[in-house]
Amino acid sequence: MGEHGAIRLESLTRSYGRVVALDDVDLEVRAGEMMTLVGPSGSGKSTILRLIAGLDRPDGGRILVDGQDVSQVPPHRRAVAMVFQDFALYPHLTVLGNLLFGLRVRRVRRDEADRRARSAAERLGIGDLLDRYPDQTSGGQRQRIALARALLREPTVYLLDEPLASLDAPLRFATRADLLALHRDLGTTTVHVTHDQAEAMTLGDRVAVLDRGRIRQVGPPQQVYDEPADMFVAGFLGSPPMNLVPGGAVLGGSRGLILGIRPEDLTLDVDGSIEVTVDVVEALGSESILLTRGADGTRLTVRAGPRCGARPGETVRLRPNPDRVHHFDAETGRRR
Amino acid sequence: MTSDRGRKPLTAWAFLAPYAVAVGLLIAVPALLNLGYAFTDHTGLTRDPQFVGLSNVRRMLDDGFLLDSVRASAIHLALAVPLRLLAAVGLGLLLAAPRPGGRWFRVAVYLPTVVPDVALAVLFLWVLNPLYGPLNQLLGLFGHSGFTWLSDPGTARVGVALMLMFPIGEGFLVVLAARRMLDGRLYEAAALEGCGPFGQLRRLTLPLLAPVLLLLAVRDTILTLQVNFVPAYVLTDGRPSNATLYLPVYIFDQAFEFSGFAYGALITSVLMVVTAIVITALLLVVRRWRVLR
Numbered sequence A: 001m002g003e004h005g006a007i008r009l010e011s012l013t014r015s016y017g018r019v020v021a022l023d024d025v026d027l028e029v030r031a032g033e034m035m036t037l038v039g040p041s042g043s044g045k046s047t048i049l050r051l052i053a054g055l056d057r058p059d060g061g062r063i064l065v066d067g068q069d070v071s072q073v074p075p076h077r078r079a080v081a082m083v084f085q086d087f088a089l090y091p092h093l094t095v096l097g098n099l100l101f102g103l104r105v106r107r108v109r110r111d112e113a114d115r116r117a118r119s120a121a122e123r124l125g126i127g128d129l130l131d132r133y134p135d136q137t138s139g140g141q142r143q144r145i146a147l148a149r150a151l152l153r154e155p156t157v158y159l160l161d162e163p164l165a166s167l168d169a170p171l172r173f174a175t176r177a178d179l180l181a182l183h184r185d186l187g188t189t190t191v192h193v194t195h196d197q198a199e200a201m202t203l204g205d206r207v208a209v210l211d212r213g214r215i216r217q218v219g220p221p222q223q224v225y226d227e228p229a230d231m232f233v234a235g236f237l238g239s240p241p242m243n244l245v246p247g248g249a250v251l252g253g254s255r256g257l258i259l260g261i262r263p264e265d266l267t268l269d270v271d272g273s274i275e276v277t278v279d280v281v282e283a284l285g286s287e288s289i290l291l292t293r294g295a296d297g298t299r300l301t302v303r304a305g306p307r308c309g310a311r312p313g314e315t316v317r318l319r320p321n322p323d324r325v326h327h328f329d330a331e332t333g334r335r336r
Numbered sequence B: 001m002t003s004d005r006g007r008k009p010l011t012a013w014a015f016l017a018p019y020a021v022a023v024g025l026l027i028a029v030p031a032l033l034n035l036g037y038a039f040t041d042h043t044g045l046t047r048d049p050q051f052v053g054l055s056n057v058r059r060m061l062d063d064g065f066l067l068d069s070v071r072a073s074a075i076h077l078a079l080a081v082p083l084r085l086l087a088a089v090g091l092g093l094l095l096a097a098p099r100p101g102g103r104w105f106r107v108a109v110y111l112p113t114v115v116p117d118v119a120l121a122v123l124f125l126w127v128l129n130p131l132y133g134p135l136n137q138l139l140g141l142f143g144h145s146g147f148t149w150l151s152d153p154g155t156a157r158v159g160v161a162l163m164l165m166f167p168i169g170e171g172f173l174v175v176l177a178a179r180r181m182l183d184g185r186l187y188e189a190a191a192l193e194g195c196g197p198f199g200q201l202r203r204l205t206l207p208l209l210a211p212v213l214l215l216l217a218v219r220d221t222i223l224t225l226q227v228n229f230v231p232a233y234v235l236t237d238g239r240p241s242n243a244t245l246y247l248p249v250y251i252f253d254q255a256f257e258f259s260g261f262a263y264g265a266l267i268t269s270v271l272m273v274v275t276a277i278v279i280t281a282l283l284l285v286v287r288r289w290r291v292l293r
Ligand SMILES: Nc1ncnc2c1ncn2[C@@H]1O[C@H](COP(=O)(O)OP(=O)(O)O)[C@@H](O)[C@H]1O
Pocket: A016, A019, A020, A021, A039, A040, A041, A042, A043, A044, A045, A046, A047, A048
């Protein structure tokens, strides 16, 4: 394992009518890696998965798996398993029937198929649901059924399309860890799609940030967070998003630049260089988010400790961490 | 919420009332009257009907024509329902996917349903004509000498069933709509698992459409036992050798030409019983096969 499943996308393009879903996408996924595609809704994430799976054809460009061009390979010969956004479980089959579906199609012997389906179900903790129908299970259980079904495909590549999107917050947190553990166990190349920036930070060896069909940046999550390649990435990763201020204003810098600083890189400090008025204090328990405004109207979001003592209407001083100020070109939005 | 709930049944009945009244007056009462007339000597022309007990039933049990008629109806059912369903489902599934010109094909399939059935029957008199009819000419292309369609009992039955394969518009539309409502992702998931078009038909489309198909089968059974009246009247008048003397034809003959309303009413009840038996059998098979969840 870990030897197969390297994916390479070369200048992939796909349009639907006048909508450009993918615009010249280059991406390399290493064998055994978990790659997370993140971007706002409609940025082309699902389209990339569908092209890799062979469910759709690119207008231009190539898809290479282990160095082989797979354009002419039909979906079922590509050895990919997909977990769809809404799971796409067969509603007329029981959970067991859903797991057996692919094995039956591939004519695996009945007792062997049964054994494998049951062991996959055990592995994902849905062993006692086998006789239920999908509409008799919860969202989290459906997600596991879909994963078990993918597991039985024994693919060289897993494609997961927003697998956690339909789960509620606590379950999402727990399942995130399970997904990571499963990937570590299997060591199979996985492309995981999400529109949730927190998920992109925690899942995946590397993330690729998409916007309107273009890849903006690829790299390990922390690196993308620390050194966003442009203003879109800076604004998309991190919550609350990075403060972006025109050059020459409170953060200094020259005209033609946009300066960025993350809320956690601004500290409340009586000796700070920036004087602002606190508009709103959002006490989140473990931390406080201050929405503030400078004398020239510049809005700055600050991440402070819990019980930081600031009150709305108060004037406070902020100290930016000079090492963590980002510079972007005002024209192109690129990092400088 | 709670006060609403108390009023709900009343509101529901109020909305239901116009339909319930119509069903009562136009269907239930005539059906009961019909059953009553079966035990009288009512001719529909002369004096008031008199109760005659089981004498009509006794006559029916000796009626060789009725036996022929039930047999003709049964064979027609076995022939026409599968053919009609096959046509409706096949064309519905084929034309459900968007494709260039698909709209025109769909119109073409629906069109015969709009044609009045007498007109369609007259058209089929020509289609089935042994000398110059296009069907025999088509067979001629394959070196077959053709049939004398409507003069031979076997081919006459087939001829009527062939004609009834065309007015299938409603069933076709139902299948078309039902197929379009199925989730395309299921098919993508199946394709990824190596399921080809035929496997998808067998493992996804047909099982997912099972409730619709059952509905169509039941509806078509009822319909097929009744709509053969016009084609039989125009094409064959129940001949040859009673091969197309379907129950509706025989009922009409008895009620309006030979014996009057009373005997006609009795065989109408027979038609109802036959329909009920066939549908019960159908539902039992469905339950046995576990077609529905
Ligand atoms: N089959 C399709 N027909 C038309 N437009 C499509 C189709 N699939 C995707 N699109 C369009 O392509 C863009 C990218 O879609 P998608 O890849 O599904 O985005 P994401 O998964 O990132 O939300 C969207 O604007 C979407 O409307």
